[in-house]
Structures are given as structure tokens and as C-alpha cells.
């Protein structure tokens with residue numbers, strides 16, 4: 001198979017892979033590739049001079065089929081039909097990835113292959129130990145089959161700014177098609193993350209508050225969607241306290257490893273806000289409605305041990321051996337067959353996806369209203385004037 005697939009990378013190979021021309025009719029939404037972007041990407045691909053390698057070609061084929069036809073709908077080729085079997089496997093591995101996500105991933109992947117790619121929205125697929133471009137507040141590296149996305153703003157307890165949300169969305173899109181087997185989030189410094197940067201809402205002029213809340217709601221929805229749709233195993237390595245959105249998102253992760261110095265806090269009522277990250281749905285499922293209410297309504301802070309007992313955390317490690325034990329384990333997991341990892345995740349998660357997208361949309365709408373409330377404005381002012389700390 002390798003011999004046949006490593007033929008020249010030229011338009012003729014496109015014919016070998018039989019890319020059909022299909023008209024797409026999809027709405028243009030923020031951060032989603034338009035029909036034109038998709039068409040441009042197809043043309044850009046024909047101009048490539050360098051062979052991107054079999055693995056990338058198979059990914060391109062699979063994303064193209066998913067974007068134009070949806071989930072794999074053809075019979076599995078025989079084991080001896082190597083090329084078609086490899087193509088079928090790659091397409092089938094995308095499971096029920098939505099067409100528009102596949103289209104965006106296709107555009108991202110093609111632009112990462114182009115030597116002229118300059119836009120900040122274009123993130124390269126991870127090569128071994130390669131650091132991805134972007135601000136220094138999010139560091140993306142890839143090594144040993146693991147793409148690591150690290151919050152890197154330790155002086156602000158890794159609080160997440162508006163641009164960091166956008167960078168994380170791009171990093172997740174790139175990681176979904178890179179060569180890594182699993183993707184891991186962690187924090188640099190003593191905190192995992194103190195959640196949303198509260199100054200996202202304070203550096204706003206009074207006559208643009210409503211527009212800011214609306215834009216934040218759109219961005220938040222897209223951010224959380226990127227986690228819901230992420231196709232590979234997603235792991236959180238919680239190195240210290242976690243607050244707000246980085247806690248709620250954990251319900252969308254496949255494994256959560258915590259140092260025994262980590263804590264888990266969702267002080268939404270204190271902030272005049274409401275849950276996000278699909279926690280209003282995932283937390284009651286994970287820990288039962290009573291324990292979820294204590295966290296999400298009353299803002300009870302959990303120790304790592306408590307969070308583990310309630311099913312939010314997979315395992316707790318002593319701080320002294322945390323990094324060594326967790327990364328050793330993750331490197332072993334990352335050697336497992338990549339397609340099998342994806343397919344098993346898909347089986348576990350796919351039934352919930354539609355529901356999760358609906359919950360996300362609802363939570364974002366409610367939060368948009370909360371951000372404009374007097375309760376929320378007072379809480380932000382308190383934080384800024386340092387009258388209260390969590």
C-alpha cells in the first residue's frame with residue numbers, strides 16, 4: 001500500500017483519489033469555512049509542489065468526503081484492496097463529524113500545507129515536538145503522539161482572554177487532524193487556570209456593552225462546540241486550582257488527572273453568572289443533581305479527592321510524583337492504535353452530541369443576559385476593586 005500511495009503528489013494523484021466536485025449549500029457562520037474557502041482550498045491543493053505524505057493525503061481525502069457527503073456511506077472494501085481500504089478507514093474514522101467541521105478542518109489542513117500560508121488563523125498540523133505559532137499565552141506542542149495545549153499566563157493565574165479563546169479553537173481544529181493520538185490540556189505555573197479573564201468584560205465602553213455580551217456569547221458557543229466535536233481522546237492534566245469555565249468543560253473531557261493540590265470551583269452565583277461548558281447537563285449526569293447543584297448553584301469548591309469521588313476527576317496523584325506519573329501513562333496511551341482510539345471515543349460520545357450542542361446554545365443565550373445584569377456588573381466591579389476574592 002505504501003508503495004502505491006507514495007506516488008508523485010500532483011493533480012494526477014487527485015484523480016487517483018477521485019475528488020468529486022460537489023456544490024455545497026451551507027450557511028456562513030463565524031469561524032466556519034465558507035463554500036468559497038473550501039473551493040479555494042481545493043484549488044490550493046492542486047498547486048502543491050511538495051508531496052505531503054500518505055497520512056496527510058488520507059486525511060484530506062477523508063475530510064473532503066465527510067464535508068461533501070457526510071459520514072462514510074459505502075461498503076467496506078476487501079482487505080486486499082489496500083488503497084481503497086485505507087481511504088475507507090480514514091473516512092469511516094471521522095464518524096459523525098459534522099459536515100461544516102470537516103470542511104473547516106479540510107481548509108485548515110490545506111492552508112497549513114501551503115508555503116504561502118501566513119494568516120494567524122492558519123495553524124499547522126503538529127509535527128514532532130513542533131511549537132505552534134500564536135501568542136505566548138497558549139503554547140501548543142506535539143511530541144510522542146501527544147498534542148499538548150498549555151495555558152501559559154502564570155502571572156494572571158492562566159486567566160483566559162478573548163484572544164486565548166480564539167487561539168484554543170484554532171489549536172483544537174489543528175489537533176483534530178494532526179498526527180497525534182491524544183490531546184492534552186494543562187497549565188503552566190501554580191494554577192491550571194482561573195477561568196475567564198474578568199477584564200474581558202471590564203475594558204468595555206458603556207455604549208458597547210450589549211454588543212460585547214453578544215460577541216462573547218457567540219465566541220463562547222463556538223469555543224465549547226470545538227470541545228463537543230473534538231474527535232480524539234481529550235485529557236486534562238490539572239496541575240493546580242481550576243476555576244469557572246475550565247472546570248465546567250471537564251464534563252466534555254475523556255480523562256481528567258489531577259494533582260492533590262488542585263481544587264475545582266465554579267463560583268457562578270457569586271459572579272452573578274450561570275453555568276456554561278454544558279455543565280448544566282454533564283455535571284448532574286456525572287455526579288447526580290444534588291452534588292451538581294452544590295457546585296454550580298452554591299459554588300462549593302471541591303478538593304481533588306472530592307472531585308474524584310464525584311466522578312469529575314479520573315484519578316488524583318500526589319503533587320511530588322504527579323507530572324512524572326501522568327506523562328508516563330499518557331505516553332503509553334498515545335501508542336495505542338489511533339483509529340481505534342477515535343472510534344471508541346465516537347461510540348461513547350456520539351449519542352450525546354446533538355443534545356450537547358443544544359445545551360451549549362441555551363447556556364450561551366442565558367449567559368448573555370446574565371452579563372448585562374446588575375448582579376454580574378457588581379461582581380466584576382468588586383473583583384476590579386479587590387473587595388472580594390474567591
Ligand SMILES: CCCCC/C=C/CC(=O)SCCNC(=O)CCNC(=O)[C@H](O)C(C)(C)COP(=O)(O)OP(=O)(O)OC[C@H]1O[C@@H](n2cnc3c(N)ncnc32)[C@H](O)[C@@H]1OP(=O)(O)O
Pocket residue numbers: 155156157159160162165194195196197198199200216217219220243244245246267268271273276383389390
Ligand atoms: C468569551 C467569553 C467567555 C466567558 C465564559 C465565562 C466563564 C465563567 C468563568 O470562568 S467564571 C470564573 C472567573 N474567574 C474568577 O472569578 C477568578 C478571579 N480571580 C480570583 O479570585 C483570584 O485571582 C484567585 C483566587 C484566582 C487567585 O488569588 P491569588 O490571591 O492567589 O492571586 P491574585 O488574585 O493576586 O492573582 C494574580 C494576578 O492574576 C489576576 N487574575 C487572576 N485571575 C484572574 C481572572 N479570572 N481574570 C482576570 N485577572 C485574574 C489577578 O487580578 C492578579 O493580577 P495583578 O497581579 O495584576 O493584580
